[in-house]
Amino acid sequence: MARGIIAVLSIALSIFALSDCVQTEDEKIRGLPKWAWIVLIVLIPWVGPITWLFVGKERNLGGGPPRRQGPLAPDEDPDFLRRLDEDIRRERRERRERDQGEDGGSA
The missing domain is CATH 1.20.5 (Single alpha-helices involved in coiled-coils or other helix-helix interfaces)
Structure with a gap:
């Protein structure tokens, strides 16, 4: 039962990270090119998706929505x-x- 839950969580995390990576604009990707992040996410469970979520993308750390320029x-x-x-x-x-x-x- 626990293995099943862990497997489902791993798949869900990988799908989330992969969709986030694919939808991210190239200018906001850090460290590796997009294709390398995709390979990392797909081939290395847990490590690839977690690394993407913490390192791979510029994120708004100011809390709240990003500030827009102009009115x-x-x-x-x-x-x-x-x-x-x-x-x-x-x-x-x-x-x-x-x-x-x-x-x-x-x-």
């Missing part, structure tokens, strides 16, 4: 917010002028 959403973009503010002020000014024009024309 994340339109409401965080200073240019968008400035244009939005200008549009709101222009619409209010036009509405005020239109309301004043209607009041002044009917008197």
Whole structure:
């Protein structure tokens, strides 16, 4: 029973490490070329996958998601917010002028 569980864990770890390696961009791989990591993961159970997970890939150690450059959403973009503010002020000014024009024309 214990051997079965160990075998299943070994296979699961190898599959996880292999899929992670295959999906990783070449620029983020450290130490060996991608093909060498794949061979290591497949041919050396436990050691290959664990080595890949700890050494083979640049990981974000800062905790949380990686920081993106620039605004994340339109409401965080200073240019968008400035244009939005200008549009709101222009619409209010036009509405005020239109309301004043209607009041002044009917008197």
